[in-house]
Structure formats: C-alpha cells, structure tokens
Amino acid sequence: MKIITLFFLLSSSLLYAQKQVDICIYGGTSGGVMAAVAAKRLGKSVLLIEPGQHLGGMTSGGLGLTDIGNKYAITGLSLHFYRRLGQHYGPFEQWIFEPHVAEDLYKTYVKEDKVDVVYGYRIQSAKKNKTTLEEITLETASGGQTQRIRAKMFMDCSYEGDLMAKAGVSYRVGREANADYKETYNGVQLLDGHQFPDGIDPYKEPGKPESGLLWGISPEKLAARGEGDRKVQAYNYRICLTKNPNNRVAITKPDDYDPSRYELVLRLMQKKPWRTLNDGFIWSNMPNEKTDINNRNGFSTDMIGMNYEYPEASYEKRAEIIRQHENYTKGLLYFIGNDPRVSASIREQMQQWGYPKDEYTDNNHWSPQLYIREARRMVGDYVMTQANCEGKETVTDGVGLAAYTMDSHNCQRIVIEKDGKQMVKNEGNVEVGGFAPYPISYRSLIPKASECTNLLVPVCMSATHIAYGSIRMEPVFMVLGQSAAVAASMAIDRKTSVQAIDGRNIQKLLLKDPLLNGSAADVVVDDAQSSDVQITGDWTQEKAGSYAHSLLSTQSKAPAAVRFTPTLPATQAYQVYVYVPRRKDASSQTVFRVYDGSQTQTVHLNKEQVIVEGQTSGAWIPLGTFKLPAGKKAYVEITNEKADGAVVADAVQFVQAK
Structure with missing residues (x-):
C-alpha cells in the first residue's frame, strides 16, 4: 500500500x-x-x-x-x-x-x-x-x-x-529620441512639473563643489532636449497609512536609516516652507481613514535615478533595488515625523499616521509591490506613439481605449547652471493631456x-x-x-x-458579450450620438470633464432640454443612470423626465446628491429603476427647469435590473 x-x-x-x-x-x-x-x-x-x-x-x-x-x-x-x-x-x-x-x-x-x-x-x-x-x-x-x-x-x-x-x-x-518616431515629448525633457525651485544648492557644503554632491544627485551633464537614453522613469511606493489609533502601527526608523539622504528636502522646505503634508506628498484619502500617498514636487517618494538597472537585472539585483526603495521611503516618512530640523507642525502632522494593521498582514503592513511604472516595452508589430495619443494617427484594430495624459515621472536629478549659479533640478517629468480617448x-x-x-x-x-x-x-x-x-x-x-x-x-x-458570460451589455447613449439625442434650446458643447468625447451644458434662462433615446433589447426593468461631472458652477438642482412608453416620471437631483464618495472625477448617478419597453420607445430628458447654475447633459446609461 x-x-x-x-x-x-x-x-x-x-x-x-x-x-x-x-x-x-x-x-x-x-x-x-x-x-x-x-x-x-x-x-x-x-x-x-x-x-x-x-x-x-x-x-x-x-x-x-x-x-x-x-x-x-x-x-x-x-x-x-x-x-x-x-x-x-x-x-x-x-x-x-x-x-x-x-x-x-x-x-x-x-x-x-x-x-x-x-x-x-x-x-x-x-x-x-x-x-x-x-x-x-x-x-x-x-x-x-x-x-x-x-x-x-x-x-x-x-x-x-x-x-x-x-x-x-x-x-x-528607456526613452526613444524624439526623432525616432517624430514625437516632441519623448527623450530628455527639463520641464516644470515636480521640480525644484531655482536656487537650491546641490553641494554638501553650499557653494563648495569640492565638498561633493548631496545624496541622490547625479554628476551627469544634461543632454539635449529630445535626445534618447536608457534612463527609466522613477519608481516609488503608493503608501497606505492610517490615522485610526486602533488600527495604527508606528512608523519606526528603518535599519539602514541615513538622514543625509533627505538633506534636499530640508533645503526645499527652507525655500518653500511646508504648511501641510500635501506640500511634499500627494496625500489622498482612502476609505476607513487610510491613504494612497504619491510623489509630489521636487523631492518626495520617487527614488529618482535609482532604478536604471531594474528592468534587465537579475532577480537578486532586483530584490536589492526593491529593498533600497522600501528603506528610502520608510526613512523619508520617519525623517519627516522625527527629524528636529523639520518644523514642529509638520512633524506633528506626520506623527498622527502609521502603518495599517489590517493591510499587508504578511509583509509587516508594507506593500509587497513596488510601483514599476515602466520596464521593458516590446517592439512589436505596431508601436503606439504620441501621434496615437493626440489623435493624429488612429488605428482601426483597437482592442481597448487609453485616456490618460502622456505621463512620465522624472528620470534623473542633476546640476544645471542658471544665471551663473549651480542648482539642482529634476529631469524627465512630462504631463501633457487634453486629448480624447483613443484606441490601442x-x-x-x-x-x-x-x-x-x-x-x-x-x-x-x-x-x-x-x-x-x-x-x-x-x-x-x-x-x-x-x-x-x-x-x-x-x-x-x-x-x-x-x-x-x-x-x-x-x-x-x-x-x-463584455463579461464573456452571456450577460447583456449595458446601453449607453452619449451626447455625441446625434441620431439618439434631440437638443432643444441653447446648449454649448464642451470637452473638459466629460464622459467619452464631449458634454453639453447650458446656463440659459430660456427653456432648454436634451432627450436621450436608447435602443433597448428587451422589455423589462432597467436601472437608469446619468453621468454627472463635478462642477463648481453646477445648478443646485436638475430636473429629469423619464418616459416609459406610456407616461412620464419626473426626478429631481440636488447638487449634494451627485457628489459621490469613492469617485475620482464625475460619476454615474442613479435616477431610479423603471420598466421600459424594447426598441426606441423610452427616453430620458435633461432640462434646465428651475436651474440656478450650469446644467449638464452628458450621457445616460440603462442597466438591466437583476
């Protein structure tokens, strides 16, 4: 046996x-x-x-x-x-x-x-x-x-x-030269984003090059704008902390802590004093008193210039680079909260935060995933370029859409001369958007x-x-x-x-079959679908903040309405949603009419009802559940009745109720 x-x-x-x-x-x-x-x-x-x-x-x-x-x-x-x-x-x-x-x-x-x-x-x-x-x-x-x-x-x-x-x-x-694919934002780019202000001395002893460069500054000379290289945009950790004392683990000094690594942040604070932690970090709130912290300004969570080997490194070398990033980041948090040279108010703010007990429980409450923003990129059958992003070249075999800005974090920290003075600058940050979603x-x-x-x-x-x-x-x-x-x-x-x-x-x-399980696709009617959208009154087409490519807005006092008519696959109950972007000038209320093929129901939404937690921009706001007929017999109408600010007509969605 x-x-x-x-x-x-x-x-x-x-x-x-x-x-x-x-x-x-x-x-x-x-x-x-x-x-x-x-x-x-x-x-x-x-x-x-x-x-x-x-x-x-x-x-x-x-x-x-x-x-x-x-x-x-x-x-x-x-x-x-x-x-x-x-x-x-x-x-x-x-x-x-x-x-x-x-x-x-x-x-x-x-x-x-x-x-x-x-x-x-x-x-x-x-x-x-x-x-x-x-x-x-x-x-x-x-x-x-x-x-x-x-x-x-x-x-x-x-x-x-x-x-x-x-x-x-x-x-x-790394980065292609601009000339390789007729681009303008590739290669070396010394721009203003996440940058040091002018005049921050790069040397250990200010004004004395012989004293050596501060930690994190490369001695490399700045190449010509648009020139290609093998430099990789900076990695960091997206940091989850909590201020809930019942779920908080103290931020302690990492084993290889070296405060000299953070000398530049002190000089940055001297030049532009911090009032809150948001002056040095993108400090975003998450549910249950937690954060998603990202890099901000000249010196933050990005470990600039320390990841060039990572994409092609051995597993052992990668583990070393990851460990360096972890220790750097934990050391930065400890430095901000404990170094006496940091203002007392900032130290007090940092000391309210700690690692969450209920996150990453098998990794000492620290994320096991370094943010590898970019490593190898295949050179395949087709290479997506800046022309695709900007809509100057559009493919017909798209299998997904991209919609984010052309975004690169800094790639190096160097010394430049300006007005006869040596100063530290970051190079490589690019944030250029304003274009519509485009196919990949x-x-x-x-x-x-x-x-x-x-x-x-x-x-x-x-x-x-x-x-x-x-x-x-x-x-x-x-x-x-x-x-x-x-x-x-x-x-x-x-x-x-x-x-x-x-x-x-x-x-x-x-x-x-978007979920590949036979479930019905949602029906979305967007303002740009002219055959399904009927416009009455004075409306302006805008792009900023819209769902898809555009939205319609009005602040007219004369009657105005936009009617969205879907083609529904079956007679049944549908959950109906309208897409509402966040706008400071929005009307305190908006009036909607839902026609179910035989009668009209009126729905009022207050401005407060459309500010939904858990959203990063606009959101789908429910109007309710309605039994609607198949075909093009139902509609949703957005009106400017009783409006005291901007009314937006962007998109309407019909989801089969379960």
Missing part, C-alpha cells in the same frame, strides 16, 4: 511539473488576473503564474486612487471590477478603495472562475521551436524547485516583461511574426516611452488583458497564430 501511494505521489508531482494547458499567463497583475478569468470563461484551460504571493499588482498594492483619464475607456471585466468594489462600499462604481479589499476581490474572481494559480515561481527559461514558444521552465525564489509548463498560447502580464525577453522578443528600455492597436499586443507566433504581451506592450505613459494605467491593463485572452482563445480555436487574428473581431465579441 505504501509503495502504491508513493508511486501515485511521484506520478502526480511529475505530471504537475510538466503541466500542459491551453493558455499560460505569467504575472498575477490586474491585467493577468482578468486575462485568466476571460480565458476560463471562453472555455480554455488556464494556468496563472504569480512570482510573488499576491494578486492584483499595483491595484492591490496601494494604488487605490485609480488613474483613469476618462471612464468611457474602462469596459468589460475591468469595469465589472470597479462595480463590484461599489457593491462593497455602496456606490454604483467605486474607484477609490483599500488595498486588501481589491486583493480579496481578485481572489474572488479566480475562485469563482476556478482559475488555477501558482504562487512563488518565476521564469527561468523559455523553449522555442522556430517561432513557436513551446514551454517555459519556472523556479522558486530559492532556486530549489523547478516546473515546466507547456501551453498552446502564452501571455506575459508581468510589469517587467520577463517572459517576453526569455522568448527572444524585441524590446526597448491589437498589433501592439503581439510580437513580430518572425519572433513569436503564440505570445501576447498586454502589459509591457509595444509603445514608445511617452505613449506608454498614457496607456500604462491599471484599468487599461485589465481591458488589454481581457482582449489578449480573447485573441489567444480565437487563435487556439482556429489553429492559427496570434498575428492572424483580426483585432476587429475581438471588438465585435466584446461589444456583444
């Missing part, structure tokens, strides 16, 4: 070590989780490999103040994720949330869809037969155990692009056919540095992960390469 049992265990171990699946997904980031869920819903066998011990990447790693740009860009399983967060917190959708709530939800997804997840294994090697990736070998962090995974299709959903690199796919690290090409998710025919890369996708800065948002990664899973499934079903899949067919499937 013992011999039979031993044989069974050895056989099971061997089978697992040589596991075969339809789709193997490397990286349990937000995009990786949604890719795995999508593939399972399409009937494929899936293995999700997470080198760490947590799912969700930055979404569960502290980035609770979701970077969106425009909610119109968030669709499918990605949008479903934020609606399920809404079920937890209360609103229809929730875009501001605690780390553990996000991770618990990702775990719920993989449990519900029966996704097999392997934790604690990282890629060691990849085996190809010509252009077909046949198998990958994984190893534990200690290197003591290995597993071989064979699959028909592979997906790299890691932030680093390690599977892509092992598969021999071309990639880029399917071809930017796949390698060149000559390199690999069964691999998709929705996270380290093919884009220039500055275009990637617009695309690289967590909700967008989830959208692209889902689209990549659809493409992989189509390629398996058709026994063809990922290059043979038409991105337009992915679009069609996801428009019809």
Whole structure:
C-alpha cells in the first residue's frame, strides 16, 4: 500500500511539473488576473503564474486612487471590477478603495472562475521551436524547485516583461529620441512639473563643489532636449497609512536609516516652507481613514535615478533595488515625523499616521509591490506613439481605449547652471493631456511574426516611452488583458497564430458579450450620438470633464432640454443612470423626465446628491429603476427647469435590473 501511494505521489508531482494547458499567463497583475478569468470563461484551460504571493499588482498594492483619464475607456471585466468594489462600499462604481479589499476581490474572481494559480515561481527559461514558444521552465525564489509548463498560447502580464525577453522578443528600455518616431515629448525633457525651485544648492557644503554632491544627485551633464537614453522613469511606493489609533502601527526608523539622504528636502522646505503634508506628498484619502500617498514636487517618494538597472537585472539585483526603495521611503516618512530640523507642525502632522494593521498582514503592513511604472516595452508589430495619443494617427484594430495624459515621472536629478549659479533640478517629468480617448492597436499586443507566433504581451506592450505613459494605467491593463485572452482563445480555436487574428473581431465579441458570460451589455447613449439625442434650446458643447468625447451644458434662462433615446433589447426593468461631472458652477438642482412608453416620471437631483464618495472625477448617478419597453420607445430628458447654475447633459446609461 505504501509503495502504491508513493508511486501515485511521484506520478502526480511529475505530471504537475510538466503541466500542459491551453493558455499560460505569467504575472498575477490586474491585467493577468482578468486575462485568466476571460480565458476560463471562453472555455480554455488556464494556468496563472504569480512570482510573488499576491494578486492584483499595483491595484492591490496601494494604488487605490485609480488613474483613469476618462471612464468611457474602462469596459468589460475591468469595469465589472470597479462595480463590484461599489457593491462593497455602496456606490454604483467605486474607484477609490483599500488595498486588501481589491486583493480579496481578485481572489474572488479566480475562485469563482476556478482559475488555477501558482504562487512563488518565476521564469527561468523559455523553449522555442522556430517561432513557436513551446514551454517555459519556472523556479522558486530559492532556486530549489523547478516546473515546466507547456501551453498552446502564452501571455506575459508581468510589469517587467520577463517572459517576453526569455522568448527572444524585441524590446526597448528607456526613452526613444524624439526623432525616432517624430514625437516632441519623448527623450530628455527639463520641464516644470515636480521640480525644484531655482536656487537650491546641490553641494554638501553650499557653494563648495569640492565638498561633493548631496545624496541622490547625479554628476551627469544634461543632454539635449529630445535626445534618447536608457534612463527609466522613477519608481516609488503608493503608501497606505492610517490615522485610526486602533488600527495604527508606528512608523519606526528603518535599519539602514541615513538622514543625509533627505538633506534636499530640508533645503526645499527652507525655500518653500511646508504648511501641510500635501506640500511634499500627494496625500489622498482612502476609505476607513487610510491613504494612497504619491510623489509630489521636487523631492518626495520617487527614488529618482535609482532604478536604471531594474528592468534587465537579475532577480537578486532586483530584490536589492526593491529593498533600497522600501528603506528610502520608510526613512523619508520617519525623517519627516522625527527629524528636529523639520518644523514642529509638520512633524506633528506626520506623527498622527502609521502603518495599517489590517493591510499587508504578511509583509509587516508594507506593500509587497513596488510601483514599476515602466520596464521593458516590446517592439512589436505596431508601436503606439504620441501621434496615437493626440489623435493624429488612429488605428482601426483597437482592442481597448487609453485616456490618460502622456505621463512620465522624472528620470534623473542633476546640476544645471542658471544665471551663473549651480542648482539642482529634476529631469524627465512630462504631463501633457487634453486629448480624447483613443484606441490601442491589437498589433501592439503581439510580437513580430518572425519572433513569436503564440505570445501576447498586454502589459509591457509595444509603445514608445511617452505613449506608454498614457496607456500604462491599471484599468487599461485589465481591458488589454481581457482582449489578449480573447485573441489567444480565437487563435487556439482556429489553429492559427496570434498575428492572424483580426483585432476587429475581438471588438465585435466584446461589444456583444463584455463579461464573456452571456450577460447583456449595458446601453449607453452619449451626447455625441446625434441620431439618439434631440437638443432643444441653447446648449454649448464642451470637452473638459466629460464622459467619452464631449458634454453639453447650458446656463440659459430660456427653456432648454436634451432627450436621450436608447435602443433597448428587451422589455423589462432597467436601472437608469446619468453621468454627472463635478462642477463648481453646477445648478443646485436638475430636473429629469423619464418616459416609459406610456407616461412620464419626473426626478429631481440636488447638487449634494451627485457628489459621490469613492469617485475620482464625475460619476454615474442613479435616477431610479423603471420598466421600459424594447426598441426606441423610452427616453430620458435633461432640462434646465428651475436651474440656478450650469446644467449638464452628458450621457445616460440603462442597466438591466437583476
């Protein structure tokens, strides 16, 4: 009996070590989780490999103040994720949330869809037969155990692009020169964002270059604007703290604490005194008295210039870089709260905060996920560029939308001369927006056919540095992960390469079945849909703050109305929502009329009702649940009756009531 049992265990171990699946997904980031869920819903066998011990990447790693740009860009399983967060917190959708709530939800997804997840294994090697990736070998962090995974299709959903690199796919690290793709915001950029004011001395002894540079300042000379290099925008931690004394762990001095690292922040305070912690950090409030803290101004949580090796470094070197970032950040928090050279009022403010007991409970209440804003970027079949962001070039095979500004954090901290004086400056920060949501090409998710025919890369996708800065948002990664899973499934079903899949067919499937489970798609009528929108009176079209591409507003005293007429798939109850951007000039109330095919109901919304907690911009506000007929027989009308300020008509959404 013992011999039979031993044989069974050895056989099971061997089978697992040589596991075969339809789709193997490397990286349990937000995009990786949604890719795995999508593939399972399409009937494929899936293995999700997470080198760490947590799912969700930055979404569960502290980035609770979701970077969106425009909610119109968030669709499918990605949008479903934020609606399920809404079920937890209360609103229809929730875009501001605690780390553990996000991770618990990702775990719920993989449990519900029966996704097999392997934790604690990282890629060691990849085996190809010509252009077909046949198998990958994984190893534990200690290197003591290995597993071989064979699959028909592979997906790299890691932030680093390690599977892509092992598969021999071309990639880029750093910044292209502007001339490479006819861009203007790539390469070296010495601009004003998150910058030191003029006149801050860079030397240990002010005015004495012979004393050496302060910590964190590079001796490198500033290159010409737009010149390319291999420098990588700064990483940091999105810090979750709490001021609840019952849930607070004190911020203590890290083991390698060195106050000289923070000399520049003292000089910055001398030049521009801090009144609150928001003068040195983007200090955003989360539910339950917590934070999502991000970098602000010249010296903050970004560890500028200390990550250049990370994208291509060994696992051991990466662990060292991560540890340096953690100690730097914890040291900064301790410094601000305890160094006597910091003003007493700022120290007192910092001392109200601590690490939350109920977050990251297996990692001393500190996020296990460093914010890898950018590492490798594939050079694929199509490269997204600044022209795509600005709408000067539009692809027809889009499998997701991006809507955020072209955003790069600083890449280096250097000394420049201005008006005969030496001073410290940051270089590399770019924040340029003002453009509409734009499509992301399917071809930017796949390698060149000559390199690999069964691999998709929705996270380290093919884009220039500055275009990637617009695309690289967590909700967008989830959208692209889902689209990549659809493409992989189509390629398996058709026994063809990922290059043979038409991105337009992915679009069609996801428009019809956005959750890939047969549930009905929501019906949205936007102000730009002229055939479904009837305008009466004086309205002005605006772009700022809108859902999708525009909105209509009026402050006219004469009667004005906008009627939104949906095409509904069935006669049934619908939850009806209107999209309301936050505006200081908004009317104290807005009057809506909902026509159900036979009678009209009037709904009044006060200004206070549309300020929804948990939102980062505008929000969908419920008008109520109504039984509406199929076809184009119902409508919602937004009027300026009794208005004493601006009335906005942007978009109306109809969700089938459950």
